[in-house]
Amino acid sequence: MDQNQPSNPGNKPQGGEVDRLSAGAFMVYLALFLLGVLAESFFPLGLGIDTPLLNGIGVLLVVVGPVLIFWAQSSIRSFHATVSEGAAVNFSIGPYRYMRNPTYLGLTFLVAGFGFFANAGCVVLSSVLSYIIVRFSFLRKEEQLLAEKYGGVYLKYMEKVERWF
Numbered sequence: 236m237d238q239n240q241p242s243n244p245g246n247k248p249q250g251g252e253v254d255r256l257s258a259g260a261f262m263v264y265l266a267l268f269l270l271g272v273l274a275e276s277f278f279p280l281g282l283g284i285d286t287p288l289l290n291g292i293g294v295l296l297v298v299v300g301p302v303l304i305f306w307a308q309s310s311i312r313s314f315h316a317t318v319s320e321g322a323a324v325n326f327s328i329g330p331y332r333y334m335r336n337p338t339y340l341g342l343t344f345l346v347a348g349f350g351f352f353a354n355a356g357c358v359v360l361s362s363v364l365s366y367i368i369v370r371f372s373f374l375r376k377e378e379q380l381l382a383e384k385y386g387g388v389y390l391k392y393m394e395k396v397e398r399w400f
Contacts, residue, residue: 252380253377253380253381253384256373256376256377256380257338257373257377259373260339260369260373260374260377261342263365263368263369263372263373264339264342264343264346264362264365264369267346267361267362267364267365267368268346268349268358268361268362268365270361271346271350271355271357271358271359271360271361271362272355272357272358274357274361275353275355275356275357275358278357279355280355280356280357280360281354281355281356282350282351282354282355282356282359283356284354285354289351289352289354290351290352292348292351293348293349293350293351293352293353294348294352295348296344296345296347296348296351297344297345297348297349297352298348299341299344299348300341300342300343300344300345300346300348301341301345302341303330303337303338303340303341303344304337304338304341304342304345306329306330306337307329307330307331307337307338307341308338309329310328310329310330310331313328313329314326314328314331324385324388324389326385326388326389326392326396327392327395327396331396332396333396334396334397334398335378335392335393335396335397335398336374336398339366339369339374342365343362343365343366346358346361346362346365347359347362347363350362370398374398378393
């Protein structure tokens with residue numbers, strides 16, 4: 236078998252399992268963001284400073300986050316279309332050339348950016364907590380499923396490309 240082709244006999248995980256994991260990770264970000272907003276409204280933590288620089292960082296992250304998310308999702312759609320046509324598997328497309336999990340980084344930027352812009356420490360903390368939960372609960376399993384599905388091609392990709400940077 237060509238090592239650039241996915242190795243997916245009948246017992247290998249399918250994309251639906253990875254999609255379910257991704258949906259769970261998105262829900263973690265959403266739930267903790269909402270909890271951060273709620274906590275900030277009852278127990279204002281703030282960030283200790285309220286400066287134009289902090290607002291600028293927040294705006295930058297709120298803009299960069301969705302751009303990274305949309306770029307990653309567009310690249311994933313292109314990847315699936317290419318693989319379904321029988322082409323060789325290439326994970327190094329779009330932002331995936333530089334990091335393995337650009338969508339989650341974009342979500343972290345988006346939530347943290349909102350927290351910085353709103354001077355809401357609880358929201359910034361929720362972005363950090365979301366990252367930790369997703370990193371240690373979801374990403375390991377997601378990468379394990381992808382390694383089972385795509386075999387050596389994905390393992391080589393993991394060796395070459397860092398999770399985030």
